[in-house]
Amino acid sequence: MNIIPQQLNVIDKSTVTESMCVAKIKKLGYDACITHMGAYDVVMDVNGILLRVQVKSSIIKKSAPDRPGYGYHFSITRGSKVNKRRLTSIDCDILAFAAFERERVFFKHISEHNGNYTKRFPKEYFDDPDIMGIERESLNKALLIHKNLLEGK
DSSP: OOOSOOOOOHHHHHHHHHHHHHHHHHHTTOEEEEEEETTEEEEEEETTEEEEEEEEEEOOOOOBTTBTTEEEEEEOEESOSTTOEEOOTTTOSEEEEEETTTTEEEEEEGGGGTTOSEEEEEGGGGGOTTHHHHHHHHHHHHHHHHHHHHTTO
16 A cells, blocks of 8 residues: 555646635635636635636746746636637636645736736745735735726726
8 A cells, every 4th residue: 555645736736726715715704616617617606796716826936047036827828728818807707826835825806917828926925924814805806806897997
């Protein structure tokens, strides 16, 4: 019997970060569940309104000459390498950037990413001692943006 932990593959890492995202959302007071529908992974219930959350995960990337000091690099796309396209509000409402090793999540409304293909965060970004405060603040900001868009503000 082999009791040595095995290396997680990409699918397992995605499942772990999606579960982590749901747990964070629930800790912040909202209901959520994993769905895997279209371009979103999680559905979140905010006072009876269902929001679509796309979870993007990354492991710490080592520094290189073209990216000194970078820690996390997230792809904000969907589709294959041949047919890759940026995520838009048609695909999801909220992006959840999950730092795999740190087990931390930062939320952004889809309108905040400005159509970029990627988003980078320095590794220190996810090391803040008040991570629950940052997670709460980022989710509340994303929810406020969504509410204002719905109300035409």
